[in-house]
Amino acid sequence: MLAGELYRSTDPELVADAQRAQRLVAQYNAASSEAAEGRLALLRQLCRSVGDGTVIRPFFACDYGYNIRLGRNAFINFNCVFLDCAPIEIGDNLQMGPAVQIYTAAHPLEADVRRSGLEYARPIRIGNDVWIGGGAIILPGVTIGDRSVIGAGSVVVRDVPAARVVAGNPARIIRSLDGSNGVDV
Secondary structure (H helix, E strand, O other): OOOOOOEEOOOHHHHHHHHHHHHHHHHHHHOOOOOHHHHHHHHHHHOOEEOOOOEEOOOEEEOOOOOEEEOOOOEEOOOEEEEOOOOEEEOOOOEEOOOOEEEOEEOOOOHHHHHOOEEEEOOEEEOOOOEEOOOOEEOOOOEEOOOOEEOOOOEEOOOEOOOEEEEOOOOEEEEEOOOOOOOOO
8 A cells, every 4th residue: 555556445454554543533533622732642643743733623534644744833624634545744834724635545547446446545745834725635646845825625636846826626826936937737
């Protein structure tokens, strides 16, 4: 799975890993917002790494948790879903709106292969100081450069260079934040 090769999500080891994650996610989502230290401790049990000052508002969902790396001071708003069948790496100072979906999981185009239960995953990397608007969807294999802004409701299907504003479905560069000319993403 982590190598990007075809795998079965019904493998007993992956099923056990997913069950562990679901227990931790349920505890996290049920924890009082007033118990910030306890919630952070649960998040650190769930994820590979979590930087200081990071907050995820419930409801949060993920597949395994151990493939998620969150930088410092990341703010992830309500109802976000991270399908972390491959690594999801998020830099420092992220701002993420509600209902953002990050999908590393993908399925083969060939129906017979899909029918067999095989799937694959591609990592997602999000740089420092990125703002992702509510309802955006980030698809497998995408890298988003530092200081970029993803418009609300956008579907990001290709890499986004640093310091760009992208929006739409599929997301396209609508503005450069560093003065350079961009090309469609």
